[in-house]
Amino acid sequence: MKFYSLNNQNIQATFKEAVIAGIAPDKGLYFPESIIPLPADFFENIEKLSNHEIAFQAIHQFVSEDIPDEALKDIIANTLDFDFPVVEIEENVATLELFHGPTMAFKDVGARFMANCLGYFSQGEKQDVTVLVATSGDTGGAVANGFLGVDGVKVVILYPSGKVSEIQEKQLTTLGLNIEAMEVDGVFDDCQRMVKTAFLDTEITDHKKLTSANSINVARWLPQLFYFLFAYKQAKPKGKEIVFSVPSGNFGNICAGMVAQKLGMPVKHFVASTNVNDVVPKFMESGVYEPMPSVATISNAMDVGDPSNFVRIRHLYQDDLETLQKSLSSYSFTDENTKAIMKEVYSKTGYVMDPHGAVGYLGLKEYQKSNPNTFGIFLETAHPVKFLDVVQDTLEISPKIPPQIMKVMDKEKKSYKISSYEELKQFLLDD
Numbered sequence: 001m002k003f004y005s006l007n008n009q010n011i012q013a014t015f016k017e018a019v020i021a022g023i024a025p026d027k028g029l030y031f032p033e034s035i036i037p038l039p040a041d042f043f044e045n046i047e048k049l050s051n052h053e054i055a056f057q058a059i060h061q062f063v064s065e066d067i068p069d070e071a072l073k074d075i076i077a078n079t080l081d082f083d084f085p086v087v088e089i090e091e092n093v094a095t096l097e098l099f100h101g102p103t104m105a106f107k108d109v110g111a112r113f114m115a116n117c118l119g120y121f122s123q124g125e126k127q128d129v130t131v132l133v134a135t136s137g138d139t140g141g142a143v144a145n146g147f148l149g150v151d152g153v154k155v156v157i158l159y160p161s162g163k164v165s166e167i168q169e170k171q172l173t174t175l176g177l178n179i180e181a182m183e184v185d186g187v188f189d190d191c192q193r194m195v196k197t198a199f200l201d202t203e204i205t206d207h208k209k210l211t212s213a214n215s216i217n218v219a220r221w222l223p224q225l226f227y228f229l230f231a232y233k234q235a236k237p238k239g240k241e242i243v244f245s246v247p248s249g250n251f252g253n254i255c256a257g258m259v260a261q262k263l264g265m266p267v268k269h270f271v272a273s274t275n276v277n278d279v280v281p282k283f284m285e286s287g288v289y290e291p292m293p294s295v296a297t298i299s300n301a302m303d304v305g306d307p308s309n310f311v312r313i314r315h316l317y318q319d320d321l322e323t324l325q326k327s328l329s330s331y332s333f334t335d336e337n338t339k340a341i342m343k344e345v346y347s348k349t350g351y352v353m354d355p356h357g358a359v360g361y362l363g364l365k366e367y368q369k370s371n372p373n374t375f376g377i378f379l380e381t382a383h384p385v386k387f388l389d390v391v392q393d394t395l396e397i398s399p400k401i402p403p404q405i406m407k408v409m410d411k412e413k414k415s416y417k418i419s420s421y422e423e424l425k426q427f428l429l430d431d
């Protein structure tokens with residue numbers, strides 16, 4: 001299987017090359033040259049398969065030329081050692097809880113899968129790889145945890161100062177070893193821009209192997225399709241068609257779900273639910289894609305003003321708006337909407353949603369207004385305690401802090417403050 005650049009399909013790479021480079025030499029995102037549907041009996045008998053077997057069969061076609069089956073099984077076993085429960089919270093509405101991993105966010109899956117692949121590819125390599133990653137909240141912690149101590153790999157995480165939660169900041173600034181954090185005076189888009197500029201900077205790339213652990217990297221992005229399949233396996237839709245509502249920031253997660261659909265998973269529709277960073281909802285109405293500076297919200301991991309992966313979604317639907325509208329709807333919600341629904345759902349059902357999950361719930365309910373005969377699954381992308389202040393203030397409860405989080409709470413934050421690309425460049429050149 002080859003991966004081509006979305007800027008120029010003649011530029012191609014193997015999975016290994018695409019993972020190590022992060023993005024194509026023309027700065028396009030890599031995309032698989034084909035997505036071959038899985039056999040129908042895979043879906044008919046999915047309940048009999050373990051999560052590891054599902055993941056293996058789903059990812060095999062994309063990676064098998066570079067990773068032998070036994071190594072792939074190990075990578076999957078190292079990645080998926082926690083649960084992905086589907087919890088029905090009201091009639092025809094369930095949530096897929098993606099927060100049972102080590103950093104309590106959905107990013108654990110992609111980060112661990114990629115770290116394991118890079119660890120596998122780096123065996124016997126002389127030159128270290130430097131992984132650059134921009135985070136608006138959850139990616140940073142997951143990448144720090146997933147790559148901690150991986151031989152031959154150094155990680156530099158850029159995050160917007162003052163715009164991630166206290167727990168998210170602890171997760172990405174306290175681990176040490178091969179993980180360094182850069183606290184950027186700016187917003188997430190500034191971090192993402194600095195990372196992309198570094199990839200273009202030959203003064204750096206002449207000396208260093210750089211790659212990305214954001215979802216632009218195929219090894220971070222593609223494994224996110226696993227848990228859509230795990231949700232399908234568990235869902236009890238009672239004859240209704242399934243709709244997924246995905247809280248969306250950089251749009252890698254929902255795009256991976258759409259790949260699962262292309263693999264044959266029966267899904268009626270996807271809903272991309274956003275906060276007020278609403279470039280995609282606007283595009284879905286007007287067909288005009290207009291990036292904007294990101295706005296800080298209580299669902300901070302989705303504070304993205306120019307989502308990297310939307311180009312992959314457009315490509316999946318031949319860049320045709322009408323075709324895309326048949327498969328995807330997109331709605332945006334304010335912080336006030338988000339807090340109000342967190343309260344309402346908590347008082348009606350006792351279920352505690354985090355602000356991102358709450359946006360997903362709102363999007364699902366909006367879609368179901370005109371499509372009532374559907375079974376909806378919204379993704380709970382992070383554990384509510386990661387947004388302790390918001391949850392405490394909104395619901396007036398004090399959730400118990402799980403051990404994964406307690407572990408980092410007392411550790412000392414260590415970060416380098418930077419305010420320009422030049423400072424990042426100097427840091428990388430000195431390192």
Ligand SMILES: N[C@@H](CCOP(=O)(O)O)C(=O)O
Pocket residue numbers: 134135136137138139140213214215216249250252253301302304308
């Ligand atoms: N939501 C993100 C922003 C980066 O997204 P990614 O999936 O491309 O890494 C975050 O939590 O940092």
